[in-house]
Amino acid sequence: MSVHPHVQGFFDAATNTISYIVKDPGSDACAIVDSVMDIDYAAGRITYDHADELIRQIEDQGLRLEWIIETHVHADHLSAAPYIQDKLGGRIGIGSKIMVVQDTFGKVFNEGTEFQRDGSQFDALFEDGDTYRVGEMDCFAMYTPGHTPACMVHVMGDAAFVGDTLFMPDGGSARADFPGGDAGQLYDSIQKVLALPDDMRLFMCHDYGPNGRDIAWETSVGDEKAHNIHVGGGKTRDEFVKFRTERDATLAMPKLIIPSLQVNMRAGKVPTDEHGNPVLKVPLNGL
Structure with missing residues (x-):
C-alpha cells in the first residue's frame, strides 16, 4: 500500500473493456493489463487500433514494458497480447488454471492434438500468491475463481486489477454460468478481494454505465464492501448464489464468445x- 503506481485506463467502447498501463513509480517499467484486439466479426477482419494506442502511449512516455497480464480467458473480447509483445517485448502471464480452460474448450472447438493444453502458449503461469516485479514494484496474484476457473486478481502496490470478479458498486458482479464457473466460488473469491485494505484501489475490466451514468472503472475495497449491489452490506453466500444463479439463467451469450475463447486460450494468437491461414470455428449447439 506504500507504493502508488500510475494507472492509465483505456476504454474500448465496442466491448466495454478497460485496458490498463500500470507504471512503477520508481522506474520506467510498466505492465499492461487486459489488452484488446479489434474484430469485425461479421466481416472476419481483425485490426489493432486499441492496441496501437497502448503502444503509442508507452513509446511516447519512454516506458519499458515488462509484463502483459491477462486476468483470465476473456469471453467478450480478444486479447492483443502477442501483437503488443512483438512491438514492445514483455512477458505474457495468466493464471495456471488456464490448463482447465484449454481442456474444456479444446473439446468444444474440436481442437486437434497439435493444440497444447499445458499453458505453454504463455510465458508465465501464476499460482495463488505468486509474486513478481514490475521494475522495483512488488506485485502478486490472487486466485479468484468463479467467473471462470482461471480468474486471478493482480495486486500492484495499492492497485488491484480485478478482471471480471467484481464490477463497479452499482454494477455488482459478473456471471458465473460459463463452463467451469461457480456462483459459490465467485462469492468466496469476492470475499478475498474485500479482505484487502479498504483504501486499496480497485480497477475493473468492464463497465456498462448502468442507469445511464458515465463509464467508470476505479473504485475501492471500502466502497465495494459498503455499496456493491450484489455482495455489499453483508449479503450472505446463500443470498448471492440464489441471485446470481437466477440472473445468469436470463443472460444471453456474449456476442464475441466464439472468437474470443479460441484466440484467448492461445494467449491471443489466432488459430490457423x-x-x-487464420481461421475461426463455429461449434453448433456446443455452448
Missing part, C-alpha cells in the same frame, strides 16, 4: 488451418 493446415495451410497456415
Whole structure:
C-alpha cells in the first residue's frame, strides 16, 4: 500500500473493456493489463487500433514494458497480447488454471492434438500468491475463481486489477454460468478481494454505465464492501448464489464468445488451418 503506481485506463467502447498501463513509480517499467484486439466479426477482419494506442502511449512516455497480464480467458473480447509483445517485448502471464480452460474448450472447438493444453502458449503461469516485479514494484496474484476457473486478481502496490470478479458498486458482479464457473466460488473469491485494505484501489475490466451514468472503472475495497449491489452490506453466500444463479439463467451469450475463447486460450494468437491461414470455428449447439 506504500507504493502508488500510475494507472492509465483505456476504454474500448465496442466491448466495454478497460485496458490498463500500470507504471512503477520508481522506474520506467510498466505492465499492461487486459489488452484488446479489434474484430469485425461479421466481416472476419481483425485490426489493432486499441492496441496501437497502448503502444503509442508507452513509446511516447519512454516506458519499458515488462509484463502483459491477462486476468483470465476473456469471453467478450480478444486479447492483443502477442501483437503488443512483438512491438514492445514483455512477458505474457495468466493464471495456471488456464490448463482447465484449454481442456474444456479444446473439446468444444474440436481442437486437434497439435493444440497444447499445458499453458505453454504463455510465458508465465501464476499460482495463488505468486509474486513478481514490475521494475522495483512488488506485485502478486490472487486466485479468484468463479467467473471462470482461471480468474486471478493482480495486486500492484495499492492497485488491484480485478478482471471480471467484481464490477463497479452499482454494477455488482459478473456471471458465473460459463463452463467451469461457480456462483459459490465467485462469492468466496469476492470475499478475498474485500479482505484487502479498504483504501486499496480497485480497477475493473468492464463497465456498462448502468442507469445511464458515465463509464467508470476505479473504485475501492471500502466502497465495494459498503455499496456493491450484489455482495455489499453483508449479503450472505446463500443470498448471492440464489441471485446470481437466477440472473445468469436470463443472460444471453456474449456476442464475441466464439472468437474470443479460441484466440484467448492461445494467449491471443489466432488459430490457423493446415495451410497456415487464420481461421475461426463455429461449434453448433456446443455452448
